[in-house]
Amino acid sequence: MSRTAPQRGYHGRSSEPWTRLSHRERKPQWFAYNPRTMRPPPLSSDTNSMKILSWNVNGLQTVVESGFSADQLFGRENFDVLCLQETHLKEGNVDPFKNLVQDFDNSYWSCSVARLGYSGTAVISRVKPISVQYGIGIPEHDQEGRVITLEFDDFYLINAYVPNSGRGLKRLNYRVNEWDLSFSDFIKKLECSKPVIVAGDLNCARQSIDIHNPQAKTEAAGFTIEERESFEENFTSKGLVDTFRKQHPNAVAYTFWGENQRISNKGWRLDYFLASESIVDKVHDSYILPDVSFSDHSPIGLVLKL
Numbered sequence: 353m354s355r356t357a358p359q360r361g362y363h364g365r366s367s368e369p370w371t372r373l374s375h376r377e378r379k380p381q382w383f384a385y386n387p388r389t390m391r392p393p394p395l396s397s398d399t400n401s402m403k404i405l406s407w408n409v410n411g412l413q414t415v416v417e418s419g420f421s422a423d424q425l426f427g428r429e430n431f432d433v434l435c436l437q438e439t440h441l442k443e444g445n446v447d448p449f450k451n452l453v454q455d456f457d458n459s460y461w462s463c464s465v466a467r468l469g470y471s472g473t474a475v476i477s478r479v480k481p482i483s484v485q486y487g488i489g490i491p492e493h494d495q496e497g498r499v500i501t502l503e504f505d506d507f508y509l510i511n512a513y514v515p516n517s518g519r520g521l522k523r524l525n526y527r528v529n530e531w532d533l534s535f536s537d538f539i540k541k542l543e544c545s546k547p548v549i550v551a552g553d554l555n556c557a558r559q560s561i562d563i564h565n566p567q568a569k570t571e572a573a574g575f576t577i578e579e580r581e582s583f584e585e586n587f588t589s590k591g592l593v594d595t596f597r598k599q600h601p602n603a604v605a606y607t608f609w610g611e612n613q614r615i616s617n618k619g620w621r622l623d624y625f626l627a628s629e630s631i632v633d634k635v636h637d638s639y640i641l642p643d644v645s646f647s648d649h650s651p652i653g654l655v656l657k658l
Contacts, residue, residue, distance in 0.1 A: 361419065363643040370642035372617045375604050376565045384617070385605030387639050395636055400658045402479070404509065406435040406551040406623060407644075407651035408608075412449060412474075413440070420646040422452045422476075429641075429653065432478045433502075437513035437553045439463070439472035452476055460502070462486050466495035473552070475500050475511050488538040493531060501542070506658055507631055508542045512552035517573035524573070527555075528582040536586035543591075547631035549656070550592065553608075553623050553649065558583045558594070561604060562621035574622060592626040595638035595654060605640055608649045625654040634658070 363369070373384040395401050405425075409415045422434065434453060441449070443463045450459045458477040464470045481502035487494030502509045515531050517524040542548050556579045560566040569575040588594065596605070606619025613619060625638055637655040644650050 361645055363645060368643070369615050369617045370606070370640075373604055374564055374617045375561070376567065377560060378604070379561075379602075381602045382561065382604050383602060385600060385603040385640065385642075387641065390600065390603065391639050392637050395655065395657065401636065402433065402504075402656045402658055403429065403431045404433045404435065404549070404551060404625070404654045404656070405429060405431045405641075405651050406437070406511070406625065406653075408437040408513070408553040408623060408647060408649035410438050410647040410649065411440040412436065412452075413445075415646045416449075416452075418646055423454050425644070425651075426453055431653070433509065434476045435500075435509075435511035435551045436474040436476075437472075437511070439474050439497075440469050441472050441474075442468050449474075453478075460484050460486075460500050462497035462500050464496040471496040471498055471513060473497055473500050473511050473513050475502055475509075477502065479504065481509075488535060490534050493534055499535075499538075503546075507547045507549055507628075507656075510539065510542075510548060510550045510552075512550055512554065514553065514555045516555045517576065517579065519573070521571075521573055521576065524576065524578060528578045532582045532586045536590060539587075539592070540590065543628055547628035548592075549628070549631070549654070550587075550624070550626040551652075551654070554583070554587075554626075555622055556580060556583045557620045557622060558588070559597075561602075562606075564606070564618040564620070574620060587626060591629045593629060593632045595625045595627050595632065595635050596621075596640070596652070598632065599635070599638050606642070607640055607652060610648070614645060623649060623652045625652065631656075 446461045461474045483503040485501040498513045500511045557563040607623040609619040634657045641651045
């Protein structure tokens, strides 16, 4: 989901709006998420692991022009893989961004061909994958550059930007009755050979804890009953685990904010790492970086023990 011009940059400790519990229907056990105090200690240096970051940038060119440095983010997070959604790049404009992360030699880009300058995904990796697949193998779903799958030794990593149901819910039927089913089938086929991790903007706040004002948003794209039921039916009930919610069952945390709503922490959690049940116990950390605000989304991270 991306609609409006965000506040851009980084928030320091002196300004941590995400620690404000602004949920309209807060329960006694709920608390505001604060990554500075709630993340587990880092793994020891001799533990074999992989760190993956995922981020809807809402226009990569705009983000870079506004001062974002992937090298600076790497210096802070020391990630192995960076998954991007909504790059908004045309195929002919990718080359200047292939070295977005210095010394990462493996980058993979998928651009929309149905609507230029729209959607688009990218994966930039320090680790060379065994194989790479673009799309899900169904032409009508593969025109908007929404999925890139990397195969590693122990799992498949799917970088996904799930279609938004749109203004007036114009694409709701396509989303829940076509895309979700086909995407779910794609995931299950991959799981026949090894576990899967799905990273990206899945354009659904799956529970009431995941949106600041659920009562007022039940007819809004990303929180309709149809989308939430589809998420449950096609992903959760089929064994894909929401890694952040598993680690933080009562944390009110968001990854997307509308215009001028970061400061009051009125957001949505639309970005996820979903993991196959067979690999979820290897997840050491699943977290959000709410202080990175160059986009209307913030990055999310996953630390996986290998």
